[in-house]
């Protein structure tokens with residue numbers, strides 16, 4: 001199924017982002033395989049499913065064994081519920097204006113809401129009264145992130161407020177780890193210690209806490225002791241483990257373009273703005289009509305490779321010179337058989353034969369650009385034609 005982008009006919013565009021839902025399904029299945037029977041998997045599909053399409057990602061993950069869905073924005077949660085995805089959904093990021101607009105409908109739809117302050121608790125309660133339905137609350141505890149979540153010292157207050165408000169039902173206590181991608185960092189254990197003592201204080205006020213959840217992808221893969229009742233992987237579902245792992249995961253997103261021009265240049269020829277690159281030998285350059293306005297990170301200029309698929313086979317070649325808004329240049333090599341029209345895989349899964357070089361990963365672009373694969377996959381812009389494989 002091809003989803004046309006609004007402004008331009010995808011048939012007229014050289015660039016494609018291909019989404020393979022079966023990769024998300026299989027990655028989810030591989031991750032659920034790591035869990036004890038009592039632990040559920042919440043597929044995190046915020047930010048339009050990390051750029052893969054929220055509904056596509058959600059459906060694929062549910063097929064792979066996820067039984068919960070998690071999103072940042074209440075509006076995204078509503079979209080999931082309206083699509084008929086009949087599993088518990090958690091949303092965790094809203095401010096008073098948004099809450100007033102959508103929380104009644106969110107709670108009325110049976111969607112779970114996270115609460116990270118007394119104010120958020122009051123917003124949830126007011127919305128629940130309006131919806132005439134109890135709000136299912138996950139209490140977010142700030143165990144060290146300093147971001148969303150209530151200070152541990154507020155746990156008893158919040159606990160009492162939940163206990164005394166008939167419109168609030170405590171479903172879970174949860175927290176988010178700052179440094180799980182570095183298993184050697186003691187911050188994780190410190191956060192867990194704070195979490196556990198805060199849960200004890202909370203339980204003093206409200207009784208047993210039905211669910212606890214802590215683990216993102218990194219903790220899912222590296223800390224089985226932190227799986228608790230529910231794990232919340234995001235990036236691993238999409239094929240990029242944030243810690244080394246033997247679990248087979250493959251990228252679900254592939255960004256492709258096509259060579260526009262192939263031309264020979266002499267040694268010492270400059271390439272691109274600022275002339276940061278000069279050819280080291282007489283060579284053949286390829287022009288690719290895709291640039292930072294399509295989602296490449298300019299900071300990764302002259303530091304990564306792409307896969308060019310020529311009649312003579314697949315070949316990894318360096319991207320050279322500055323990344324422009326609409327175009328990049330690759331050094332095909334002096335003896336290249338590449339021709340205009342040949343496909344270029346910027347990153348993802350080339351699906352090539354085992355003896356062929358594999359496509360560059362979003363993680364390699366991330367390394368080149370000084371960022372993380374999360375930012376690479378969520379950066380592909382709206383002008384790239386989107387195609388979901390079936």
Ligand SMILES: *Cc1c(COP(=O)(O)O)cnc(C)c1O
Nearest residue numbers: 044176216217218232233234235
């Ligand atoms: C994004 C997010 C996750 C998923 O994190 P990954 O590192 O992508 O696995 C889990 N929990 C919360 C609260 C998040 O915001």
